[in-house]
Amino acid sequence: MNAFFGEGIAGSVATWVAALVTIGVWAYLVGERRLFGLAQHLLAGLATGYLVLLAVREVLIPRLLVPLATDPAGNLLLWPALALVAAMAAAHWLPRPVVAVPVAVLVGSTAAFALGGAVAGTILPQLAASLLQPDAGATGVVNGAIGLVITAVVLFGFLHGVPRGRMVGTVARGGRWVLLAGVGGWLGFLVVSRLALLVDRVGFLLGDWLGLVR
Amino acid sequence: MIDRVRGSRGALPRLAPLALVLGIAAATWIWPAENADGLSTANPDRSAATQVDEAFDALPPDALVLVAMDADLGTYPEIRGAVRAAIDDLLLRGARLAFVSYSPEGRAIAAAELERRGDSAALLDLGFVAGAEAALVRSVSDILPAGAGAGGEIASAIRSGGSGIGAFDMALLVGGSDIGPRSWVEQVGTRLPQLPMVAIVPTFAQPEIAPYLRSGQLTAVLATARDDAAFVEVTRSGDALRASDVPSSVAMLIGAVVALAAIAVALAGSIGPAGSAASSPDAAESDEAEP
Numbered sequence: 001m002n003a004f005f006g007e008g009i010a011g012s013v014a015t016w017v018a019a020l021v022t023i024g025v026w027a028y029l030v031g032e033r034r035l036f037g038l039a040q041h042l043l044a045g046l047a048t049g050y051l052v053l054l055a056v057r058e059v060l061i062p063r064l065l066v067p068l069a070t071d072p073a074g075n076l077l078l079w080p081a082l083a084l085v086a087a088m089a090a091a092h093w094l095p096r097p098v099v100a101v102p103v104a105v106l107v108g109s110t111a112a113f114a115l116g117g118a119v120a121g122t123i124l125p126q127l128a129a130s131l132l133q134p135d136a137g138a139t140g141v142v143n144g145a146i147g148l149v150i151t152a153v154v155l156f157g158f159l160h161g162v163p164r165g166r167m168v169g170t171v172a173r174g175g176r177w178v179l180l181a182g183v184g185g186w187l188g189f190l191v192v193s194r195l196a197l198l199v200d201r202v203g204f205l206l207g208d209w210l211g212l213v214r
Numbered sequence: 215m216i217d218r219v220r221g222s223r224g225a226l227p228r229l230a231p232l233a234l235v236l237g238i239a240a241a242t243w244i245w246p247a248e249n250a251d252g253l254s255t256a257n258p259d260r261s262a263a264t265q266v267d268e269a270f271d272a273l274p275p276d277a278l279v280l281v282a283m284d285a286d287l288g289t290y291p292e293i294r295g296a297v298r299a300a301i302d303d304l305l306l307r308g309a310r311l312a313f314v315s316y317s318p319e320g321r322a323i324a325a326a327e328l329e330r331r332g333d334s335a336a337l338l339d340l341g342f343v344a345g346a347e348a349a350l351v352r353s354v355s356d357i358l359p360a361g362a363g364a365g366g367e368i369a370s371a372i373r374s375g376g377s378g379i380g381a382f383d384m385a386l387l388v389g390g391s392d393i394g395p396r397s398w399v400e401q402v403g404t405r406l407p408q409l410p411m412v413a414i415v416p417t418f419a420q421p422e423i424a425p426y427l428r429s430g431q432l433t434a435v436l437a438t439a440r441d442d443a444a445f446v447e448v449t450r451s452g453d454a455l456r457a458s459d460v461p462s463s464v465a466m467l468i469g470a471v472v473a474l475a476a477i478a479v480a481l482a483g484s485i486g487p488a489g490s491a492a493s494s495p496d497a498a499e500s501d502e503a504e505p
Contacts (some may be wrong), residue, residue, distance in 0.1 A: 029476065029479075050318065050322065051318055054318050054321060054342060055344070058321070058341055058342045058344075059342070059344045062359065062360060063344075063359070063360065066360065067360060109348055110346065110347070110348070113346075113347040113348050113351065113401065114347060117347060117397070117400030117401045117404065118400060120400070120404045121399050121400030121401065121403055121404045121431070122396070122399070122400055125429050125431055126425055126429055128429070129425070129428060129429035129430070186420065186421055189417045189420065189438045189439070189440075190417050190418060192417070192438070192439045192440070193289070193292050193416060193417035193418070193438070193439050195470065195473055196291070196292045196439045197288075197289065197291050197292055198472060198473055199470075200291035200292075200294075201291075202468050202472065206468070
């Protein structure tokens, strides 16, 4: 079913390891925490090793070192990048003002991309999509009005710590229930999705490992 | 009395492995493998699947499709069937696919999926691109890695189209990790608004992604197990999906039994003096100081 493991001895070993680790994780359900802890440590170790391998093989060597070695004059921008990498790697021994530069560049650029994208790609287009269009028709107007009422009522539900009368309190209470209804509906989908993940593991054990089902 | 209840509750977990093994043995004996049909939905909602199908129909012949594989290892099994069905469907339509990843986990999944399909002239591996959203922006103008087969047909087509994401006819976004369809909409969609983007995401991402479909920023979205199952059925009618990729109904049955048992054990543990103080919105209300 998964078909991630190839044929031959390597595939068989991988399938057995995956099956045993799956059972080890499930052992937590019956109170066996040592196997679960072992599986956690195995995952953490594998993830760290994989990240190091990925960084070296797919980023540092092909995108930084090889271009600098083959065409140093044609990749001028990579020299300051190399300096920033070196500063980050030696952060433990360098003065704080020196280390602050690459960190500031990293944080600043990440925030700039995220903020710019959120404004231009989410907030403005979503606001535009929420506005009632002149050619929306009766159905569009009704849908827009329902959306407006639900949004307002839910926002009232977040009124905490401010003086409010009986009517506002009732609306706020209704807003919380509307919010709960929405979250409940989504959680229903989420339960089904988690069941699908469990079925996948059961299918792996029965099919790929034991060969009882296809 | 209390000791007896505690004793019975303690015996349940100890007997669980034995019950599980017996249940599996009984189910596989009663329901042999040759009688096990693939999983399907009784009353599927095909609207999302139809939207994806229509988006694929709109592709030109020999279309160039970018598969942005940034799924999460923990939730990928939920969408794996739909992703494989979509890839199979695109290949059957004659599309050429290039795989790229902006997350380490997505790269691992992309590498496994590519290895599973073997060498093919219709597939190109663009590898892992570090830098998250900044890397996405850079890919708009240049997505080809330095060593991407200069003579490869797909690489040549990308190069002739400007070397960036704009060279593609569609982006198939497989989400689940931090870099997903939302990042694509925000960083790529604003720069290449004409690029059709189809997303396949796990259920947990559905509330985040659904608004982009309604605003037209995404062309189509598969975001729930129901959507995925409907899409798999749609493509199965075209023989696009191998039967072995469909979850077994035996596994579904056993999984449901195990899930119910786990829920029952959890409920048995929560019922009691500590678990009886259920909270409600009104309970939260009472915490606030009314004027």
